Amino acid sequence: MGIRTGDQYIEALKSRKPEVWLNGKLVESIFDEPYFQQPILEIARLYDMQHDPAYQEDLTVICEETGERMAASFLPPRSYEDIMKRSKAFEVVARQTYGLMGRTPDFLNTVVTSLAQNSWFLSKYNKDWAANIESYYRHLRDNDLFLTHAIVNPQNDRSKTSHEQSDKFTHLGAVEERPEGLVVRGAKMLATLAALTDEVIIYSFPGFAPGDERYALAFAIPIDTKGLKIICREPVQDGTRSTFDHPLASRYEEMDALLIFEDVVVPWDKVFLYNNVEAANLLYPMTGIAEQPAHQSSVRGYIKLAFAVEVACKVADSIGVDQYLNVQRDLGELVQSVEVIRALLRTAEREYTMTERGEARLNPDALETIRGMMPEMYPRAVEVMQTIGAGGLLMMPTEADFLNPELRPSIDRHYGGREGVDAELRMKIFKLAWDLCGEAFGMRALQYERYYTGDPIRKRAIFYNKFKKQHNFDLVNSILAKENCLKEPQTN
Numbered sequence: 001m002g003i004r005t006g007d008q009y010i011e012a013l014k015s016r017k018p019e020v021w022l023n024g025k026l027v028e029s030i031f032d033e034p035y036f037q038q039p040i041l042e043i044a045r046l047y048d049m050q051h052d053p054a055y056q057e058d059l060t061v062i063c064e065e066t067g068e069r070m071a072a073s074f075l076p077p078r079s080y081e082d083i084m085k086r087s088k089a090f091e092v093v094a095r096q097t098y099g100l101m102g103r104t105p106d107f108l109n110t111v112v113t114s115l116a117q118n119s120w121f122l123s124k125y126n127k128d129w130a131a132n133i134e135s136y137y138r139h140l141r142d143n144d145l146f147l148t149h150a151i152v153n154p155q156n157d158r159s160k161t162s163h164e165q166s167d168k169f170t171h172l173g174a175v176e177e178r179p180e181g182l183v184v185r186g187a188k189m190l191a192t193l194a195a196l197t198d199e200v201i202i203y204s205f206p207g208f209a210p211g212d213e214r215y216a217l218a219f220a221i222p223i224d225t226k227g228l229k230i231i232c233r234e235p236v237q238d239g240t241r242s243t244f245d246h247p248l249a250s251r252y253e254e255m256d257a258l259l260i261f262e263d264v265v266v267p268w269d270k271v272f273l274y275n276n277v278e279a280a281n282l283l284y285p286m287t288g289i290a291e292q293p294a295h296q297s298s299v300r301g302y303i304k305l306a307f308a309v310e311v312a313c314k315v316a317d318s319i320g321v322d323q324y325l326n327v328q329r330d331l332g333e334l335v336q337s338v339e340v341i342r343a344l345l346r347t348a349e350r351e352y353t354m355t356e357r358g359e360a361r362l363n364p365d366a367l368e369t370i371r372g373m374m375p376e377m378y379p380r381a382v383e384v385m386q387t388i389g390a391g392g393l394l395m396m397p398t399e400a401d402f403l404n405p406e407l408r409p410s411i412d413r414h415y416g417g418r419e420g421v422d423a424e425l426r427m428k429i430f431k432l433a434w435d436l437c438g439e440a441f442g443m444r445a446l447q448y449e450r451y452y453t454g455d456p457i458r459k460r461a462i463f464y465n466k467f468k469k470q471h472n473f474d475l476v477n478s479i480l481a482k483e484n485c486l487k488e489p490q491t492n
């Protein structure tokens with residue numbers, strides 16, 4: 001089939017009925033559910049862009065195997081040109097959603113592409129796993145499917161591993177092997193956009209201990225597979241909020257969910273890893289699933305940060321406070337943080353290396369530095385926005401007030417900004433800012449930057465430990481090696 005249109009994506013959504021729970025109710029029709037409608041249209045728009053002559057060259061490439069167009073995120077990177085082709089595609093998608101939708105289809109396309117490109121690693125343990133991921137990659141690519149993923153065990157008791165939890169199926173694990181497939185039971189988090197996707201892929205961060213064999217799993221299934229329960233978090237919008245009042249929250253709500261597997265049968269040809277703690281722990285370091293998705297998320301994060309910084313600058317300019325030194329200092333800091341991320345991204349792309357098997361991998365240190373800095377830089381941008389917007393963020397009336405002819409003269413008189421910024425423009429700017437720095441939507445977007453790629457604290461500690469192991473400390477060693485003799489005291 002090749003690249004899908006938005007309509008084809010929506011038709012697929014309408015054709016199935018996954019078990020999605022929202023606000024205590026089973027969702028009857030995903031497409032007709034008001035909470036989901038606008039985000040569905042945003043995703044559909046991304047599929048349509050693949051067919052739009054204005055974007056097609058940036059977003060798609062011709063598949064060598066099929067001769068059809070495919071999303072550029074399915075292109076296995078084998079050169080600098082491939083890296084930059086993908087980078088451009090990630091950026092076009094990110095710009096469309098202002099970086100606020102983190103789990104657009106391109107994200108997991110890169111995960112499956114990197115797993116398939118490195119199937120040699122799985123074949124060391126089981127030839128079928130390698131063949132399964134390769135054919136899954138083709139299935140995903142050729143049908144242009146939309147995936148969610150859940151790779152983290154719910155918190156429950158973090159001081160214990162999976163097999164030590166009081167219930168052995170609190171965390172997702174294998175129950176039994178049957179001829180038709182592997183039966184799995186338990187929960188996994190935090191599947192963003194799960195209700196709106198076609199399929200889900202499960203794998204895990206490293207960290208399995210002996211005894212955790214049943215939890216060492218990787219597989220994929222359609223989102224409407226029997227026994228898969230999707231429980232959504234409390235929504236941040238209800239589908240009726242005005243785009244004037246909530247220009248971002250009303251459009252880009254990415255619903256997160258807990259996935260509970262109630263004796264779900266995973267066909268054997270969709271199992272990529274099972275019952276092998278060593279393979280599960282090495283999956284990240286050996287297959288590039290850290291780097292390829294990190295490329296997508298770095299580009300997206302860069303756009304999101306750049307957007308937040310632009311909003312902060314507009315807030316300051318609209319009320320004339322950016323003439324003050326302290327405000328200029330804060331905004332200058334934010335602009336520099338965008339430049340830091342941009343520079344790191346370009347470094348990661350330029351300083352790629354080729355693996356023995358021909359994969360072009362971005363510089364992992366630069367990518368990890370982006371992932372280490374963003375959890376501080378993005379919240380800082382939000383904090384500066386709150387500080388500069390101050391009380392003004394809390395006095396904005398609604399679209400209904402604005403449209404009321406009785407109120408309008410007062411609004412026009414009292415809600416304007418500096419000269420040249422009328423009440424409508426100022427309200428629009430401040431409402432953008434409020435969605436980012438006050439609304440639940442904005443707090444979720446902030447929490448996303450902190451945690452979407454794992455715990456930033458432990459990730460930074462891992463980064464330091466790797467540095468210590470691999471770095472030769474030649475600068476300091478060279479001075480230590482010099483003969484810095486203590487001078488003998490001069491005697492006359």
Ligand SMILES: Cc1cc2nc3c(=O)[nH]c(=O)nc-3n(C[C@H](O)[C@H](O)[C@H](O)COP(=O)(O)OP(=O)(O)OC[C@H]3O[C@@H](n4cnc5c(N)ncnc54)[C@H](O)[C@@H]3O)c2cc1C
Pocket residue numbers: 103149150151152153154155158189190191192256444447448451452453454455457458
């Ligand atoms: C908005 C959002 C969207 C997300 N989307 C997805 C998604 O689509 N798919 C997906 O799979 N995941 C997703 N995630 C989940 C994300 O991967 C996890 O939140 C992240 O890995 C952190 O894990 P945790 O939330 O369980 O925190 P925990 O690991 O439980 O950490 C909680 C706190 O305890 C500390 N802590 C916990 N364990 C230890 C330890 N062993 N040593 C030292 N300190 C410890 C941490 O430092 C942290 O401060 C999303 C998260 C967010 C916030």
